[in-house]
Amino acid sequence: MTSQPFTLKWGIMATGGIAQTFTKDLLTNPASRGVHDVAHKLVAVASSSSKESATSFLEKVKAPSGVNAYGSYAELVNDPDVEIVYVATPHSHHFQNTMLALEAGKHVLCEKAFTVNASQARKLVETARAKNLFLMEAVWTRYFPLSIKIRELVQSGAIGPVYRVIADNSFGNDGPNGTLTFPDENRMVNPDLAGGALLDLGIYSLTWLFQILYHLQPEGEKEAPNTVAAINKYSTGADEMTNIILQFPKHKSMGIAMTCLRIATNTDGQNSGGPAIKIQGPLGEIQVVGPAYSPIQYRIVKKDGGGKVEIVDCPIPKDPERDWGHGMFWEADECARCLRDGKKESATLPLSESIVIMEVMEEALKQGDVKYPELITTDVYDPKSPLNTGGK
Numbered sequence: 001m002t003s004q005p006f007t008l009k010w011g012i013m014a015t016g017g018i019a020q021t022f023t024k025d026l027l028t029n030p031a032s033r034g035v036h037d038v039a040h041k042l043v044a045v046a047s048s049s050s051k052e053s054a055t056s057f058l059e060k061v062k063a064p065s066g067v068n069a070y071g072s073y074a075e076l077v078n079d080p081d082v083e084i085v086y087v088a089t090p091h092s093h094h095f096q097n098t099m100l101a102l103e104a105g106k107h108v109l110c111e112k113a114f115t116v117n118a119s120q121a122r123k124l125v126e127t128a129r130a131k132n133l134f135l136m137e138a139v140w141t142r143y144f145p146l147s148i149k150i151r152e153l154v155q156s157g158a159i160g161p162v163y164r165v166i167a168d169n170s171f172g173n174d175g176p177n178g179t180l181t182f183p184d185e186n187r188m189v190n191p192d193l194a195g196g197a198l199l200d201l202g203i204y205s206l207t208w209l210f211q212i213l214y215h216l217q218p219e220g221e222k223e224a225p226n227t228v229a230a231i232n233k234y235s236t237g238a239d240e241m242t243n244i245i246l247q248f249p250k251h252k253s254m255g256i257a258m259t260c261l262r263i264a265t266n267t268d269g270q271n272s273g274g275p276a277i278k279i280q281g282p283l284g285e286i287q288v289v290g291p292a293y294s295p296i297q298y299r300i301v302k303k304d305g306g307g308k309v310e311i312v313d314c315p316i317p318k319d320p321e322r323d324w325g326h327g328m329f330w331e332a333d334e335c336a337r338c339l340r341d342g343k344k345e346s347a348t349l350p351l352s353e354s355i356v357i358m359e360v361m362e363e364a365l366k367q368g369d370v371k372y373p374e375l376i377t378t379d380v381y382d383p384k385s386p387l388n389t390g391g392k
């Protein structure tokens with residue numbers, strides 16, 4: 001006899017690019033990825049622009065009938081049918097929007113970068129804990145079977161203790177006369193939306209450093225890194241190229257996280273340029289083929305392997321009925337399993353780790369003199385903030 005899956009009821013906050021991608025993943029059949037213990041139900045979506053935008057979103061994602069469409073985030077978080085809110089707004093909005101949902105008693109999955117600074121992250125965590133609500137930063141890559149396998153491989157000692165991780169996540173958006181191809185208002189470079197390479201893309205380079213060099217440290221030996229950063233700023237004031245060295249002296253390890261908006265990790269887009277990530281130990285290295293945010297292949301090179309390279313493919317399954325599968329469903333499954341099991345955070349990306357990552361990013365941005373406006377850096381919650389109301 002098969003038992004019914006635990007079904008989590010989702011509300012989607014915002015109707016932009018990633019909200020659509022994530023929602024299409026939510027609507028896939030879990031069986032198409034071999035999952036039978038949890039399932040997802042889309043119950044509502046909200047746009048801060050208009051109810052029409054929410055309705056059009058539901059058409060775009062081919063949602064079933066009966067899903068509520070709202071023209072404000074406040075209505076979404078007050079919908080009694082919504083159990084968890086997926087916050088899919090720009091980085092600038094994450095703190096206020098997540099607080100809005102937590103204050104309304106909803107669990108939250110909040111897109112990366114978690115917040116604009118560490119004090120906002122700490123405030124979110126305090127609030128979620130005080131209200132006994134689930135909270136998770138949506139770093140989807142951590143939940144890829146590829147990431148799980150690599151963490152297990154490292155833990156098994158396959159390449160010995162890891163002393164160095166090098167990771168790059170960069171886009172080739174170089175434009176004429178020193179510009180980037182993004183308009184200045186675009187969230188990738190707009191300081192008002194906490195734009196810049198680090199918070200948008202560098203977080204994935206850091207994810208690889210953290211999930212190996214920090215996450216796998218035994219609990220009693222957790223060592224937060226020293227951070228040394230170099231930043232080139234764009235004309236808007238956001239960072240366009242950021243390189244960070246993380247040093248874990250007690251563990252004799254270091255990581256180098258790179259990110260850039262001008263030159264891509266792989267020039268030809270075909271991965272001829274080699275791996276985006278190298279995880280190195282004295283007995284060998286694991287090379288991960290980019291992009292760093294959704295990798296589907298890694299290679300194991302052993303010191304005594306006689307030149308033989310083991311190649312491991314980890315494709316992202318598609319639901320044939322919907323002809324869709326992007327890899328974001330694995331993090332959604334994690335949310336469902338945590339809530340089913342009464343857990344208020346994910347062990348794969350504990351909230352304490354999200355805070356340390358935000359501390360590192362804040363320190364790097366400080367070293368590079370990148371500043372964001374008060375409206376988006378404050379850690380004082382304001383339900384009436386334009387970030388919550390869309391200025392209405």
Ligand SMILES: NC(=O)C1=CN([C@@H]2O[C@H](COP(=O)(O)OP(=O)(O)OC[C@H]3O[C@@H](n4cnc5c(N)ncnc54)[C@H](OP(=O)(O)O)[C@@H]3O)[C@@H](O)[C@H]2O)C=CC1
Pocket residue numbers: 013014015016017018019046047048049050053088089090091093111112113138140187193199200293390
């Ligand atoms: N995990 C991943 O692979 C990815 C994650 N992301 C993350 O998702 C978040 C959103 O990115 P993305 O979907 O690409 O962004 P988009 O610009 O496509 O969408 C953002 C949405 O946020 C809402 N919004 C509210 N206020 C504003 C504002 N002032 N300016 C712009 N948008 C606003 C809008 O929805 P509405 O009008 O309906 O309220 C808008 O559609 C970011 O944190 C980003 O880092 C992005 C891409 C990939």
Ligand SMILES: O=C1OC[C@@H](O)[C@H](O)[C@H]1O
Pocket residue numbers: 200201293
């Ligand atoms: O999270 C992300 O991953 C994919 C990129 O295209 C996007 O800019 C970024 O936000």
